[in-house]
Amino acid sequence: MPAVETRNLTKKYGDVVALDGLDLTVERGELYGLLGPNGSGKTTTIELLTGQRTPTSGSLSVLGIDPVSDPIAVRESVGILPEREDPPSFLTPREYLEFVSDIRGLDNIGSRIEEWARKLQFQGILDTLSSDLSEGERQRVMLAQVFIHEPELVFIDEPLVNLDPLMQAEVKTQLNEYCEAGNTLFLSTHFMEVAEELCTTVGIIAGGRLVAERDPRELDGGLLDTFATEVRLDAERRETAHERIENGNRVEGASTR
Amino acid sequence: MSSLLVFRRMLVEEYRMHTELFGRGRFIGFPLFTAVLVAGGVWLLEATGTNLESIIAGLFVLVFLFGLQVGTIGLIGRDAMRNVLGDVTLLVFSGRTLPISRRKLLATFLLKDLVYYIGLFLTPIAVGFLPLVTADELTLGGVVMLWIALSATFAFGAGASLALAGIATRNVGAIVVLLVSLVGIFLVAPELFVTVSPYGLYANPGIEAAVASFVGVVAVLIAGPLLFEPPTSGGVRRIENRRFTRLADRGGVFFARSLLEVARSSGSVWKVIFSLGILFAVAALVLERVVVATALEPSAGIAFGTLLGLGAFTTYNWVTQLSDNREYLRYPVSYSAVFAGKFRAFLTLSLPTGMGYLAFAGIWYPGFELLLGVLIFPLVSIYVFGVTAYLTGLSPNELLFNTPLFAVYGVALAVVAVPLLVAALAFGEFPLYASLFSLGLAVATAAVGLLLVQASSKKWERSVRAQ
Numbered sequence: 001m002p003a004v005e006t007r008n009l010t011k012k013y014g015d016v017v018a019l020d021g022l023d024l025t026v027e028r029g030e031l032y033g034l035l036g037p038n039g040s041g042k043t044t045t046i047e048l049l050t051g052q053r054t055p056t057s058g059s060l061s062v063l064g065i066d067p068v069s070d071p072i073a074v075r076e077s078v079g080i081l082p083e084r085e086d087p088p089s090f091l092t093p094r095e096y097l098e099f100v101s102d103i104r105g106l107d108n109i110g111s112r113i114e115e116w117a118r119k120l121q122f123q124g125i126l127d128t129l130s131s132d133l134s135e136g137e138r139q140r141v142m143l144a145q146v147f148i149h150e151p152e153l154v155f156i157d158e159p160l161v162n163l164d165p166l167m168q169a170e171v172k173t174q175l176n177e178y179c180e181a182g183n184t185l186f187l188s189t190h191f192m193e194v195a196e197e198l199c200t201t202v203g204i205i206a207g208g209r210l211v212a213e214r215d216p217r218e219l220d221g222g223l224l225d226t227f228a229t230e231v232r233l234d235a236e237r238r239e240t241a242h243e244r245i246e247n248g249n250r251v252e253g254a255s256t257r
Numbered sequence: 258m259s260s261l262l263v264f265r266r267m268l269v270e271e272y273r274m275h276t277e278l279f280g281r282g283r284f285i286g287f288p289l290f291t292a293v294l295v296a297g298g299v300w301l302l303e304a305t306g307t308n309l310e311s312i313i314a315g316l317f318v319l320v321f322l323f324g325l326q327v328g329t330i331g332l333i334g335r336d337a338m339r340n341v342l343g344d345v346t347l348l349v350f351s352g353r354t355l356p357i358s359r360r361k362l363l364a365t366f367l368l369k370d371l372v373y374y375i376g377l378f379l380t381p382i383a384v385g386f387l388p389l390v391t392a393d394e395l396t397l398g399g400v401v402m403l404w405i406a407l408s409a410t411f412a413f414g415a416g417a418s419l420a421l422a423g424i425a426t427r428n429v430g431a432i433v434v435l436l437v438s439l440v441g442i443f444l445v446a447p448e449l450f451v452t453v454s455p456y457g458l459y460a461n462p463g464i465e466a467a468v469a470s471f472v473g474v475v476a477v478l479i480a481g482p483l484l485f486e487p488p489t490s491g492g493v494r495r496i497e498n499r500r501f502t503r504l505a506d507r508g509g510v511f512f513a514r515s516l517l518e519v520a521r522s523s524g525s526v527w528k529v530i531f532s533l534g535i536l537f538a539v540a541a542l543v544l545e546r547v548v549v550a551t552a553l554e555p556s557a558g559i560a561f562g563t564l565l566g567l568g569a570f571t572t573y574n575w576v577t578q579l580s581d582n583r584e585y586l587r588y589p590v591s592y593s594a595v596f597a598g599k600f601r602a603f604l605t606l607s608l609p610t611g612m613g614y615l616a617f618a619g620i621w622y623p624g625f626e627l628l629l630g631v632l633i634f635p636l637v638s639i640y641v642f643g644v645t646a647y648l649t650g651l652s653p654n655e656l657l658f659n660t661p662l663f664a665v666y667g668v669a670l671a672v673v674a675v676p677l678l679v680a681a682l683a684f685g686e687f688p689l690y691a692s693l694f695s696l697g698l699a700v701a702t703a704a705v706g707l708l709l710v711q712a713s714s715k716k717w718e719r720s721v722r723a724q
Contacts (some may be wrong), residue, residue, distance in 0.1 A: 013724075015581075050586075050587070051283075051586070051722070052586040052722065053584065053588065053722055053723070053724065054722050054723050072589045072590070072591060073589075075587065075588060075589035075590075076589040078301070085584075085587075088514065088518065088579065089518075089579065090517060090518045090521040090522055090523075091501065091517065091518075091577065092495075092496050092501075093513060095496075095501040095517070097509070098501060098502065098505070099501075099505075099510045099513075099514055100542060100588065102509075102510045102592050103510060103588045103589065104588075104589060127495050127496055127497045128493055128494065128496075129493075129494040129495075129496060129521070130497050132492075132493045132494055200583045223549060
């Protein structure tokens with residue numbers, strides 16, 4: 001059973017189609033990166049998979065559970081780090097992690113907090129009010145709440161945002177170790193180098209559809225050379241050009257707009 | 258950069274923010290609804306024997322208090338703004354990037370608020386008095402004067418709150434001395450407050466009154482932006498006590514978090530005491546006026562219990578001020594646990610505060626008469642929590658300018674408040690029946706409130722997920 005599976009998943013916000021029949025399969029133990037430009041449907045995908053939103057149509061399953069009918073069971077099994085989310089302003093990191101641990105019904109809360117504070121190097125600010133922390137410190141606290149219950153699958157929206165280079169390297173190590181232990185990581189990003197460096201599989205999403213999927217280690221020139229080719233054409237030549245591009249060597253999923 | 262340009266942009270920003278939040282029709286319909294509500298309220302109060310001058314005097318007090326609240330709202334905490342409105346960045350917070358001084362930006366923001374509230378609130382309130390012109394109780398000039406004086410009163414409140422907040426951030430001792438002095442002057446010479454306030458202009462129109470009242474208004478409008486400093490954390494705050502754990506052991510983590518967020522945000526628990534205190538003062542004023550105007554002997558217990566219970570809405574506001582509907586969808590928890598925690602925090606804050614005010618009322622009213630209030634206040638508070646949770650979820654500020662929601666909310670409160678206040682008025686004639694009726698009604702409303710709390714969880718979880 002795959003860790004994540006979606007079939008013809010569609011989500012509309014009024015007249016705006018955020019996801020347009022997304023078909024996606026993430027196997028267990030994979031480090032899957034969903035890569036795409038702003039507004040391509042990455043965040044919506046994570047919100048649907050974690051039961052934060054309900055889809056307009058289509059089916060989806062996470063660890064064999066349907067997030068539409070049983071969102072709480074999904075959230076019990078996974079860790080979630082949304083984009084641009086801070087710990088509550090008027091709690092300290094220790095209090096916030098106690099809050100999350102209590103909701104998750106964990107034991108040995110104190111030692112878990114100390115362990116993750118050490119791993120992500122924020123022991124010194126455990127008792128500082130979150131509103132007084134820097135952006136990077138808040139991101140580290142948010143990362144700790146993702147992993148504190150040792151989930152077998154985590155969803156992370158832009159994992160390295162606001163972190164300095166040293167901490168980025170540390171977090172990458174943690175994420176790799178996490179996946180080496182047999183867990184699954186689903187991350188979304190619009191940074192190619194992040195996806196390339198971290199992921200075992202990269203899915204490219206554009207206009208709410210999965211347009212390509214690759215193992216970045218098998219690519220000669222890396223993701224940038226492989227995917228990011230933009231061709232501007234006159235409208236009258238577009239039909240012919242599209243045909244030629246699609247028939248070209250090593251070209252798949254080309255689209256015109 | 259021209260202040261006029263910023264002013265125009267701020268007006269557009271305010272309009273877009275409200276129409277985006279509540280829908281164009283709902284927002285534009287709000288002034289009409291306010292005018293109808295005021296006209297109906299004035300008619301009802303007159304029909305129950307309250308004289309027009311008392312109604313207008315009470316209105317001036319309410320408008321001044323509203324101005325006080327509006328003056329600092331939105332400037333006190335960006336965290337609160339973000340949680341109430343979502344990811345919103347307003348021009349007033351752009352002082353570091355725009356080529357305009359912070360004080361000029363703040364003054365423009367204040368002016369924009371004045372124009373907005375005068376247009377959307379105070380003009381419709383004045384329009385609500387127009388039916389009295391046809392009944393020869395007021396002249397058209399009188400309504401215009403009422404509009405001018407009410408607008409000035411609102412400006413006075415908004416400017417004063419900024420100035421007071423500014424003094425408080427600079428020197429806490431100075432604000433204590435100032436407030437004590439003001440209370441002292443009020444006790445010794447209350448007429449002085451009338452003379453220097455815009456109400457003085459309405460009560461005794463003339464050049465001298467105009468000068469006396471507008472000098473104060475202009476002074477606070479200038480002093481407010483000059484004195485106000487945005488709150489800063491004052492360094493890195495470390496909290497090493499185990500208060501969160503202790504509170505969580507007593508009432509759960511949502512209870513603990515809600516209480517600590519109220520206690521650690523601007524104004525601490527004092528804002529709960531202050532906002533309920535305003536309601537208590539209004540209730541005391543209304544009760545005193547009713548006694549003077551109607552020669553009835555209303556039950557202070559039923560009246561205070563009902564009005565303080567309705568005022569518990571402000572406490573609901575405080576326990577949800579930093580809540581984000583979507584955040585709780587990221588944890589393996591149902592909304593029922595969230596609402597249950599908020600409910601416990603709400604009761605923990607509002608009940609002792611309300612009971613304190615009821616005890617304070619014992620200075621003027623017989624203790625046994627207030628016993629009814631001790632029973633009615635918590636029951637009505639539970640109802641208010643249930644109605645507010647059901648209609649607004651964790652965003653009670655949505656009531657502001659959302660006309661249909663505001664109307665439904667008003668009706669939901671009125672169906673409980675009106676019979677209870679009628680029972681309070683009838684208490685002098687039928688003490689036993691009035692007591693039994695009001696207690697029975699309060700118990701029933703509390704039961705409805707509890708049902709609404711339960712229904713709120715399902716309603717809002719479904720609604721937020723479907724967005």
